[in-house]
Amino acid sequence: MPARFLVVPQWQGSSSSRAMRLIDGVEAIRGDLPRAATIEVDVPLGAGDAVGTGVSRYSAVATVRERLRSALDCVAEGDLPVVIGGDCGVELAAVEHAAQSAASRGVTFGLVWFDAHPDLNTPSTSPSGAFCGMVLRALLGEGAEGLTSASPVDPHRVVLAGTRNMDDQEADYLETAGIAVVGADAVADALGAAVDALDIDEVYLHVDLDVLDPGEFDGVTDPQPFGASVAAVTAGIAAASAGRKVVGAGLTMFAPASPDEIVGDQGTILRIVSALTASTRQPR
Numbered sequence: 562m563p564a565r566f567l568v569v570p571q572w573q574g575s576s577s578s579r580a581m582r583l584i585d586g587v588e589a590i591r592g593d594l595p596r597a598a599t600i601e602v603d604v605p606l607g608a609g610d611a612v613g614t615g616v617s618r619y620s621a622v623a624t625v626r627e628r629l630r631s632a633l634d635c636v637a638e639g640d641l642p643v644v645i646g647g648d649c650g651v652e653l654a655a656v657e658h659a660a661q662s663a664a665s666r667g668v669t670f671g672l673v674w675f676d677a678h679p680d681l682n683t684p685s686t687s688p689s690g691a692f693c694g695m696v697l698r699a700l701l702g703e704g705a706e707g708l709t710s711a712s713p714v715d716p717h718r719v720v721l722a723g724t725r726n727m728d729d730q731e732a733d734y735l736e737t738a739g740i741a742v743v744g745a746d747a748v749a750d751a752l753g754a755a756v757d758a759l760d761i762d763e764v765y766l767h768v769d770l771d772v773l774d775p776g777e778f779d780g781v782t783d784p785q786p787f788g789a790s791v792a793a794v795t796a797g798i799a800a801a802s803a804g805r806k807v808v809g810a811g812l813t814m815f816a817p818a819s820p821d822e823i824v825g826d827q828g829t830i831l832r833i834v835s836a837l838t839a840s841t842r843q844p845r
Contacts, residue, residue, distance in 0.1 A: 564838040565640045566594045567632050567655075569602045571625045573609050573618035574650025576691035577782035579816055583647050586780065586815030589823045590645050590830055602632050604647070614705040615684025622650055622692045623707050629654040641841050643834070646813035649680065649769050650692040653708065656700050659765045659809040661712040670808075671718040671761035672700070673752070673801045675794060676769040677785040679727050679735065686730040698734075716740050718759045722748050722797055723772035723789045745772070749793040753800030765809040766798060766837055773829070780817045780826045791829050798836040810837040 570587040572580040591599065602625065609621025616622065629644070629651060636642045644655045656672060663670035674680070680697040684705050687694055695704055702713030716738045723745040727735070735742065741755045756764065771781040774788035789797070812833060817823045 563640055564598060564643050564841045565636045566599045566643050566645055567602055567629065568594070568599055568645045569604065569625065569629055569647045569651045571604050571622070571647035571651050573605070573621040573625070574648035574692040574696070575782060576617065576689035576693070577816070579782050580648065582782065582816035582818065583814065585823070586817055587645055587647050589817060589827070590812070590815060593827065593831060594645070600632050600635070602628050611690065614708070615687070615690060616692050616695065616705045616708060617690035618692070619705065619708065625651065626654045626708065630658060633658045641807065641838065642809050643837060644809070644811040646811065648693045649676070649767070649811070649813040650696050651813065652767050652811045653696050653699055653710065655809055655811055656714065656765050656767070657710040657712055659763070660710065660714055662808065663763050664712055668762040669718070669760065670714070671720070671756065671759040671764045672714050672767065673720050673722055673756060673764060674724075674767050675722045675748075675772040675797070676724055676767065677726050677771040677783075677788060678769070679721055679724050679731050681731040681734050682728060686728070688728065718761055720752065720755045720759065720801075722752055723794070725787060726785045745774070745787060745789040745793075748789045748797040749800075752797040753803060756801045757804070761805055763806045763808045764801060766801060766807060767811045767813070768794070768798075768833055768837065769814045770812070770830075771814055778826060778829050780822050781814050782816045791832060795832055795836040798833070799839065802840055807840045812837065
């Protein structure tokens with residue numbers, strides 16, 4: 562099962578003043594990927610408009626969603642789609658695609674969300690209007706019309722990993738939603754058991770690079786202290802993958818400040834990409 566990399570330099574889902582750096586980050590990662598296994602998804606040049614939805618740059622984000630869905634439909638059956646963002650709003654199309662496939666085959670599907678933030682806002686609760694902070698809630702079926710999943714993920718089959726910074730209303734939602742949370746200090750040791758408890762056949766692995774501790778990696782728009790180590794994240798990925806089929810993965814939010822930072826962070830990113838695609842190298 563070879564990996565197919567879908568490169569999506571979307572920045573419009575971020576609220577950061579440094580969002581355009583996400584384009585540079587995607588291009589830097591793309592340069593280390595096998596050209597023959599890479600699909601590039603065009604992103605609008607303009608910022609886009611909210612069109613009254615409460616989602617900043619809604620029109621651009623919705624356009625990218627449709628383009629990525631079309632690209633995912635072109636990935637051969639049996640290949641592993643790995644989305645390289647851009648902001649993590651690109652994961653709406655990718656996770657939705659995997660969830661729809663699982664539903665059509667009657668298998669249970671789960672989602673592991675490595676992220677410093679839970680991304681559980683809605684247009685009415687978001688302080689910024691940025692879709693990046695709403696994408697997981699949209700995958701659970703709640704959000705702006707046209708930017709919610711047509712095949713919602715069951716909250717009881719989601720694990721947040723390394724999450725440590727959330728808005729009050731996100732915290733309130735988590736109290737009743739049934740989503741499991743594994744702290745950054747427990748990602749290596751406790752994540753496997755948390756995913757086992759989901760009782761799933763297939764899993765999608767999302768990694769926002771801000772899950773990492775900024776002492777090891779700070780090439781993101783919003784670094785958060787007390788994150789997980791690179792070793793812990795790769796161990797967590799392996800534990801989350803064990804005993805179930807990985808049907809998709811995403812790596813998002815690399816926003817290097819300079820060419821020197823790109824060089825310094827390449828090793829970390831390649832380690833995570835290797836962990837996400839490890840299932841493609843296992844004997845059948």
